[in-house]
Amino acid sequence: MVEQADVLRRTPLSRDRILRAAVALADGTGIESLSMRNLAQDLGVVPMALYKHVANKDELLDGMIDVVVGEIDPPVPDTGWKPTLRLRILAARRMLGRHPWAALAIESRNTATPGVLAYLDSMVGVLRAGGFSTDLAHHVMHAMGSRILGFSQELFDASRRAGRSGATGPEPAATFPPEAAGRFPHLAEIAGAASHDGGSVVAPGCDDQFEFEFALDLLLDGIERLHRQGWTSARHHRPDHVVGPG
Amino acid sequence: MVEQADVLRRTPLSRDRILRAAVALADGTGIESLSMRNLAQDLGVVPMALYKHVANKDELLDGMIDVVVGEIDPPVPDTGWKPTLRLRILAARRMLGRHPWAALAIESRNTATPGVLAYLDSMVGVLRAGGFSTDLAHHVMHAMGSRILGFSQELFDASRRAGRSGATGPEPAATFPPEAAGRFPHLAEIAGAASHDGGSVVAPGCDDQFEFEFALDLLLDGIERLHRQGWTSARHHRPDHVVGPG
DNA sequence: CATGGTGAGTGTACGGCGTACACCTGTCAA
DNA sequence: TTGACAGGTGTACGCCGTACACTCACCATG
Numbered sequence: 001m002v003e004q005a006d007v008l009r010r011t012p013l014s015r016d017r018i019l020r021a022a023v024a025l026a027d028g029t030g031i032e033s034l035s036m037r038n039l040a041q042d043l044g045v046v047p048m049a050l051y052k053h054v055a056n057k058d059e060l061l062d063g064m065i066d067v068v069v070g071e072i073d074p075p076v077p078d079t080g081w082k083p084t085l086r087l088r089i090l091a092a093r094r095m096l097g098r099h100p101w102a103a104l105a106i107e108s109r110n111t112a113t114p115g116v117l118a119y120l121d122s123m124v125g126v127l128r129a130g131g132f133s134t135d136l137a138h139h140v141m142h143a144m145g146s147r148i149l150g151f152s153q154e155l156f157d158a159s160r161r162a163g164r165s166g167a168t169g170p171e172p173a174a175t176f177p178p179e180a181a182g183r184f185p186h187l188a189e190i191a192g193a194a195s196h197d198g199g200s201v202v203a204p205g206c207d208d209q210f211e212f213e214f215a216l217d218l219l220l221d222g223i224e225r226l227h228r229q230g231w232t233s234a235r236h237h238r239p240d241h242v243v244g245p246g
Numbered sequence: 247m248v249e250q251a252d253v254l255r256r257t258p259l260s261r262d263r264i265l266r267a268a269v270a271l272a273d274g275t276g277i278e279s280l281s282m283r284n285l286a287q288d289l290g291v292v293p294m295a296l297y298k299h300v301a302n303k304d305e306l307l308d309g310m311i312d313v314v315v316g317e318i319d320p321p322v323p324d325t326g327w328k329p330t331l332r333l334r335i336l337a338a339r340r341m342l343g344r345h346p347w348a349a350l351a352i353e354s355r356n357t358a359t360p361g362v363l364a365y366l367d368s369m370v371g372v373l374r375a376g377g378f379s380t381d382l383a384h385h386v387m388h389a390m391g392s393r394i395l396g397f398s399q400e401l402f403d404a405s406r407r408a409g410r411s412g413a414t415g416p417e418p419a420a421t422f423p424p425e426a427a428g429r430f431p432h433l434a435e436i437a438g439a440a441s442h443d444g445g446s447v448v449a450p451g452c453d454d455q456f457e458f459e460f461a462l463d464l465l466l467d468g469i470e471r472l473h474r475q476g477w478t479s480a481r482h483h484r485p486d487h488v489v490g491p492g
Numbered sequence: 493c494a495t496g497g498t499g500a501g502t503g504t505a506c507g508g509c510g511t512a513c514a515c516c517t518g519t520c521a522a
Numbered sequence: 523t524t525g526a527c528a529g530g531t532g533t534a535c536g537c538c539g540t541a542c543a544c545t546c547a548c549c550a551t552g
Contacts, residue, residue: 013500036539048540049501057539104354112402112422117430120401124432138436138452143461145399153391153399155366156358176358184363186370190384206384210479215389218472222464233456259529282510294511295530303510 013045015053019063023099026064031101036060058109065106066115068099069149075122081130082220085123085148089216092119092150100159103151116149123148135233140223147219152212159208259291261299265309269345272310277347282306304355311352312361314345315395321368327376328466331369331394335462338365338396346405349397362395369394381479386469393465398458405454 011017021043026034036057040047054060073091078084096103106116120141127137147153152160181188257263267288272280282303286293300306319337324330342349352362366387373383393399398406427434 035537037537046502048503048542051540052500106401107353107406108350110402110406114426114429116401117422117426117433121430121433124436128432128435134435139457139460141436142400142452142457143464145461146401147399149401151399153393153397154388155352155362155392155395156356160353160356176363180360180363183360184367186374187363187367189374189380190370190387206388211385211388214385214482215391218389218465218468222468226464236460281508283508292531294513294532297511298529 013043013049013053015063018043018050018053018060019067022060022064023067026101026105027099031105034101061105061109062113065102065109066113068095068102069113069115069119071095071098072119072150075126081126081132082224084126084130086216086220088123088126089148089150090213092148093152093212094150096150096152097159103146103149103157103160106149107146107151119149130227132227133232136227136231139233140226143223144219147216152208153215154211259289259295259299261309264289264296264299264306265313268306268310269313272347272351273345277351280347307351307355308359311348311355312359314341314348315359315361315365317341317344318365318396321372327372327378328470330372330376332462332466334369334372335394335396336459338394339398339458340396342396342398343405349392349395349403349406352395353392353397365395376473378473379478382472382477385479386472389469390465393462398454399461400457 018039022034022039025039025042029038036050037047039060040050043050050060054063072095073088075084075088078087112120124137124141127140128134132140141148145151145153176187176191181191264285268280268285271285271288275284282296283293285306286296289296296306300309318341319334321330321334324333358366370383370387373386374380378386387394391397391399422433422437427437
């Protein structure tokens with residue numbers, strides 16, 4: 001025991017070890033309970049020791065983001081831009097499933113980390129290789145937005161809840177209490193409409209993965225259509241904002 | 247002077263007055279510097295006085311959200327679901343322009359506020375009135391996600407920056423420092439590609455409003471297509487996740 | 493071997509945060 | 523007149539990030 005703790009304490013701190021411990025801590029107890037003090041304690045070290053390896057908490061978060069973004073599977077060479085993008089976005093989504101805190105963390109930062117930039121750059125590369133003009137690729141990247149990193153972009157994302165990850169089972173309807181059904185009839189009507197009557201779905205709630213892929217494919221199909229039509233912003237962009245794929 | 251302060255102090259506190267002051271404070275100095283202490287000081291009152299009217303800071307934030315969501319123009323009756331949705335979403339976006347902190351605040355909360363639920367309910371109502379099945383309306387609401395509240399859904403939203411709102415002019419490229427251009431060639435190529443060569447655009451950066459409407463119309467057009475085709479999840483939802491609008 | 497610089501880890505402290513809890517005080521019904 | 527009560531106050535606790543001065547092991551150099 002003492003020996004093991006001793007070994008732990010003797011293992012030298014390093015930026016890498018700190019980042020890995022921070023990711024593990026955030027995975028386990030949620031990002032909101034990731035404090036420099038908790039992290040230091042996990043590492044068997046005094047809080048201020050961390051500051052020899054990371055500038056401050058913001059930089060720590062940036063590092064954590066790059067760690068998890070680096071986990072996203074690289075793009076697999078495929079027949080075209082569309083399946084390549086699709087598969088990689090689904091891979092990013094799997095990463096977010098492992099690190100539910102990452103979405104909010106990335107969105108809260110005001111500046112892009114190198115890892116995120118590298119990811120985005122490679123995604124643009126896929127588009128360009130698929131024959132997209134710089135113009136269209138630009139607008140497509142904006143239109144995809146955070147979805148290109150696998151974000152669900154739902155208003156109330158169950159997996160985003162800051163508390164303990166994993167086993168968020170008990171309350172699928174926590175965001176829509178039953179007593180509100182009367183005041184919001186359309187929502188109530190909609191809520192159970194994920195009847196999934198075609199499949200053997202067990203849960204009464206809706207299938208997150210299905211909703212994600214539905215939205216993703218809706219977007220990708222629209223993009224493909226624009227690409228085939230040779231869409232160009234020159235024909236649509238007007239100062240009075242009569243715009244759009246129309 | 248003393249008299250005015252006295253009048254201020256004499257004006258009884260109320261939940262409403264607190265919420266309005268909180269919104270004004272967040273608008274002015276950013277959500278991150280909205281503390282119970284600062285807010286109390288603005289109101290000429292001691293911090294703990296606030297707790298007679300709001301349960302805690304989370305409930306305060308919920309109240310603030312409902313205040314600003316209530317500012318969104320009501321839906322204007324129109325020829326159909328598409329322009330109605332479009333106009334109201336653009337109205338929501340204008341609200342977010344006035345209250346840049348609101349997007350992050352709404353996304354960070356894990357439970358829907360009554361105001362947000364009312365907004366969503368009315369949007370579902372528009373879809374249903376437009377002839378959407380409960381099934382399709384359900385999936386459409388998921389696919390729109392936070393965009394239905396006017397969220398840009400961009401990864402690095404300039405207006406989301408927590409600091410001072412307004413006059414964020416000086417650094418449009420803060421998220422993409424020029425020294426990174428070499429390491430991210432595709433991004434560099436894309437960055438300037440918002441050439442807008444068809445219009446009289448002044449700024450070299452891209453036009454947020456254009457990008458937003460581009461993405462919105464891409465989505466709405468796709469939805470319209472599904473609607474016309476009588477899309478139903480029964481034909482697409484399979485347990486093995488071969489899904490999508492295809 | 494002595495020495496002195498260097499850098500990792502430590503200890504203390506400060507100002508801020510949300511908020512529990514006991515307290516005062518002005519108002520108003522009985 | 524009184525006594526309950528609601529709204530505002532003061533103090534205090536335990537968190538937070540982190541500035542700053544420190545100890546001390548290590549190692550290149552004399």
